[in-house]
Structures are given as structure tokens and as C-alpha cells.
Amino acid sequence: MTIHPTAIVAPEAKIASDVEIGPYSIVGPDVTLSAGVRLLSHVVVEGATTLGEGCVVHPFANLGGPPQHLGHKGERTELLIGPRNIIREHVTMHTGTASGKGVTTIGSDGLYMVGSHVAHDCSVGDFVVLAKGATLGGHVAIGDYVFMGGLAAAHQFSRIGRYSFIGGLAAVTKDVIPYGSVWGNHAHLEGLNLVGLKRRGFSRETINALRAAYRLMFADEGTFQERLEDVAEIHAGNPEVMEIVDFIRADANRPLCLPEREV
Template sequence: MSIHPSADVHASAVIEEGAQIGEGCIIGPFAYIGADVQLGAHCVLMSHAVVKGQTTLGEDNTIFSFAVIGEIPQDKKFGGEITRLEIGSRNRIREHVTVNTGTGGGGGLTKIGDDCLLMAGCHVAHDVIIANNVIVVNSAAVAGHCIIEDDVIIGGLAGIHQFVRIGKGAIVGAVTMVTNDVIPYGLVQAPRGQLDGLNLVGLKRRGVERGDIMALRAAFQMMAQGEGTFQDRVKRMGEDSDSDYVHHIVDFVTGASDRSFLTPGG
């Protein structure tokens, strides 16, 4: 066990032999840290927070009360193999959140990037990859093997099906079930998720240039009403536009996936 001298550890906290606690960490009452956990500098575990498994956290993360981070997967195929969870820096993981490690059959790694907010009661399953600046709202669930790109918002009580990819800057409305991939900058809502447009509010908040927003609108119109298959229409979008945002959609749609796509009007 390695605890930095500047760390503040409550007397009732349990830290297993072998854990590594970085500079300036604060470990609250009745928190539990497993033997294979590594906490970077200035992490905070509030009372009754649990971090276990082969779990690594970067700097300045805060884990709130009764969150359970690094528990084994909820997958019957899991056979006790050693798998990992990696969490970046400056994340806020609220009360009762659960994040599981990976599985041997799914790559062995669950990963969360930087500056994410996981609100109370949400779940991140095994082998999920979440990028940066992602918000998962209260009681939403991200099933195994999903990929969530930068700047995504997943609304409260939403459910993301296994193996789904959600592209950069997309938003999923509350109480929405998403069973297919979501294009970057897409807006998905309705109980059985429908691609209803673009996340224009999010684009404007991030200061995207007017010309790029107009290019995305034109591209979305082509996806909705152009000739040929969805894939054909998307490829033509890339030929007709010089916007990096449009090309991001093209690259996303033409990339490898285990699911089909939510399409406009579909």
C-alpha cells in the first residue's frame, strides 16, 4: 500500500494493501479502496464510495457517496478473468453510479476519458468506451461494448443498447431507447429513439461557425431525402462538402460497426 503523505484519509476508510493513493487525495468516512486501485493526485472519495478491481483514476476526480466503481461485469460469460477500468481526469461521478470493468471477450477494458459527468444512479457497463466531456444524466444506462464519442449528452432514464456507437456532439433525449448507431451531432428522441435532426443548440454553444452549421443542415437534408441507400447518400455528402464536421459524419458512418444506423425519418 502506498499513500502519499499529503493524502487525507478518514480513520474509518478501508484501503487494501497494494492500493496507491496519490498526492492530496481525500478519502471520506467508510470509503473502500481495493488492493489493485490507483488514484491520481487530488482525487476525492466521499463517504461510502467504493473503488475496486484493476482500476486506475487520473487526477482531480470526485466520486460521490455510494458509487461503486470497478466492480465485475454483469455478464454471465464473465469467468473471473483479470480485466481493467481506466478513468481519466476531472470527472464527477455522482451518487449510486455503477461502472464495471471489461470482459475478456470484449477487449478487457472499460474506459472513461476526461471531464465527464455521470449523474446519480446511471450505469456504465463492461467494455464501454466513453470519450471526453460526456454527460450521462440520472438513471441512464449504457450497455456493454458501446462507444460514446466526445461531447455527447445522454438524457435521464435513457437506455443505450449493446454495441451502439454514439457520434461526437450528439444528444439523446430523456426516456429514450437507442438500439442503433447515432451520427455525430445528431438529435435523438422519442421512446424508441428516432433521429429527429441535429443538435443545433449544442453546436451553437460550442461556437461552431455558421458556415459549418449550414453545411451540416444541407448534409442532413441529403441524408433524409437523397437518392440511393443511406450509405450512398452519406458518401455523396463527403464529395459535395468541404466541412470537417460533415466529413466527421461520413467517416463515422463508413467506419466499422456492429449495428445499423438511426436514419432521418426512420
Template sequence: MGEGLHPTAVVEDGARLGEGVRIGPFCHVGADVELGDGVELKSHVVVAGRTSIGTRTTVFPFASLGHQAQDLKYRGEEASLTIGSDCMIREGVTMNAGTEGGGGETIVGNRCAFLANSHVGHDSRLGDGVVLSNNVMIAGHVSVGNHVIMGGGAAVIQFTRVGDNAFVGGLAGLENDLIPFGMVMGNRAKLNGLNLVGLKRHGYPREEIHALRAAYRELFESGEGTLRQRAEALSGAHEAGTLVRRVTDFILADSDRRFCTPDPDA
């Protein structure tokens, strides 16, 4: 078992532990769990099911990772939870495995931070560098891009997409897709401009930020045509990979939700 295992911890036969894994008091690790090199479970952590945790991720007390989906349609089918490397998972965090209807897996990227009592629902997919503040609730089948930040108590309804570098304000209730680099506030959440702080922090070129601001005005402040028509026109005027194209590609992709837009009365 190794020197990093506390005598009160339970590690079931079959669990795979990497080099330098530390498992603290009263933790329970299931038989189908894989912990990468340098993973630390502080204490009272439960890791169940077919769960994989990437290298150097730290899990704090009373987190519950990999138990079956909170979905009444779940019938015991094989499912998994995959968590990336260098994540911080704080007290009371819950993450559920997937379901057959959602592809069977929940996936969390690298270098993410999950603050106390936040939740990641079944079949959700989170990118790298995501931050969920305290009590954030991510429902099932949600897609979250890279470097997204969600303020305390925010809630995201099932099947919603959140684009890269978006910001969701505290206590916001997000029920529609949020464009990359967008910022929303309120319950129900309304688009409140671009996440300019995040754009600057990530060092995007100034000229691309200016182009994105102009595109935002064209998309959401112009009365000509539908949102899709405006996105199609902008897409044809900008090269692939630019900030503008990342937004228009997001809008033009298939989705189960409408888009979060500004409050017309604001």
C-alpha cells in the same frame, strides 16, 4: 496513509494514492486501485479491481467502480476500468470493468459528469465531456464520442455507437447508431434533427453548420440511393475534418448496428 484518509475507510495494501487524495468515511479501496492527485471519495464509495481514477475526479456516496462485468460470459479474466481527470461521479453511479471478449477494459474520458444512479457497462468507451443524466443506462460494448449529453432515464443497447456532440433525449431507448451531432427522442429512439444547441455552444463556424444542415437533408430526406451511397457522395465533396466529413466517416465506418433515422410517419 496521510491526513486525507478517514479512520473508518479501508485502503488495501498495494493501492496507489496520489498527492492530496481524500478518502471519506466507510470507503473501500482495493489493492489494485490507483487514485490520481487530488481525487476525492466523499463517503461509502467502493473502488475495486484494476481501476484507475484520474486527477481531481470527485466520487460521491454509494458509487461502485470497477467491479466485475455484469456479463454471464465473464469467467474471472483480468480486466480494468480507467476513469479520466476532472470527472464528477454522483451518488449510486456504477461502472464495470471490461471482459476478454471486449478487449478487457472500460474507458471513461476527462471532464465527464455522471449524475445519480447512471451506469456504464463493461467494455464501453466514453470520450471527453460526456454527461449522463440521472438513471442513464449504458450497456456493454457501447462507444460514446466526445461532448455527448444523455437525458434522464435514457438507455443505450450493447454495441451501439454514439457520435461526437450528439444528444439523447430523456427516456429515449437507443438501439441503433447515432450520427455525430444528431439528436434523438423517443422509445425506440428516432433521429429528430441535429443538435444545433450543442453545435453553437462549441463554437463551430456558421458556414460549417449550414453545410451540415444541408448534408443532413441530403442524407435523411432524399430518396435517392441508400444511406451509404449518399454518405459516399457527400464524403467526396467535403474536406477531411469538416463537420460533414465527420458524419459521413461515421456512417461509412464498420458497425454492428443499423443507423438511427427519422420517423417516416412524423
């Protein structure tokens, strides 16, 4: 364990034997730092916060601060960060709320660029990238392999499906289907995240099936519900297409990002 003499570390904190805590960092009493964690300098880790193995946290990040929620009365809530995340300068991640899930969860192997923010009660998957200044409101749920562009923002309670792409400066106020690509203010669906799918090694057959399902689902004929049922029937054996169908069916009360219609 390496702790710089200028760092302030509560004796109650649970710290693995090979953790590195850099200059002027502060570690609170209810913090757990797992094996291989590195706090480079000027990092604040407070609240009931756990950092998974191998996380690297850059200067001036604040992890585990209380939620920005007027209903929060100081209850003990948590922030759980999975292994091998890279957390860059000025990133903020807050604990949950007692009226919500009580915990904010971050998956593994993510990259959180300068000034990005994860609010209370969010659930973030594995291999997620939040570019510079990207912001998640409270209770946002993000699936694995999502890329969120610089200065984009997701409204509270939004759902963002796996492998989707959020363009820079996008204002996401509606749910984003898995494999989707959205941008704009307010954000609208621009198609599938084809670049991301190819980079992640999805087969040509899978991509073609997703494209066919997308064209049918967002066609002009019939109602959206009718088209959704047609997609589910035609592509019942395709797990990627059915992931989109199941995502939409899981919360029919949530508005969905849709393609813009020509006037």
C-alpha cells in the same frame, strides 16, 4: 493524504499524497487513486481501477465492480477513468471482459449524474454528460461532448458520435451520427444537435453545411448509399460533414438511427 478512520484501504493500493478518502469508503488492493482524487464517503473502488487526477466521487458510487456478464470467470480486467470527472451518487462503472477489450475506459471532464451506469468494455470520450439514470450496455462507444438525457439507455455495441444529444427516456438501439439529436422509444433521428453546436461555438458556416448535408443524406430520393456518396462528394472539404460520412462508413453492418417517415 487524508483517510477517515472508518475507511478501509488495502495497503497495496497506489494512492497519491493528496488524496482524500471519506468515511466508510472501501479501496481495493489493485486500485490507483491519482493526485487530487476525493472519495466523499461510502464509496467503493475495487478491481483493477484507476482514477485520474482531480476526480470527485460522491457517496455510494461503485467503481470497478466485475462485469455483469455470464461469461466472466473472474479474470483480471480493468476500469480506467480519466481526470477531472465528477461521479455522483450511486453511479456504477464496471471493468471489461476477457472476451471483449478487457478494459472499460472513461475520458476526462465528464459528469456522471445520480444512478448512471457504464457497463463492461465501454469506451466513453471527454466532456460527456450522463444524466440521472442514463445507462450504457456493454461495448458501447461514445464520442466527446455527448449529452445523454435522464433514464436514456444505449443498447450493447451501439456507437454514439461526437457532439450528439440523446433525449431523456430514449431507447438507443441503433448508431447515432455525430452532431445528431435523437429521442423516442425506440430512438429515431430528429435532426442535428443545433443547440449543442451553438453552445460549443461552431460557426454559422459549419452549422449551415451540416444542415445541408443532413437534408441531402436523409432525403426521399434515391438510395441511402447514393445520397451518402453525393454528400461525400459535395462536402469533401468539410471535416464535420466528413466525420458523419466516415462514422457511417466505419461500420456498415451496424443499423443507424434514421428520421421517422410520415405514413
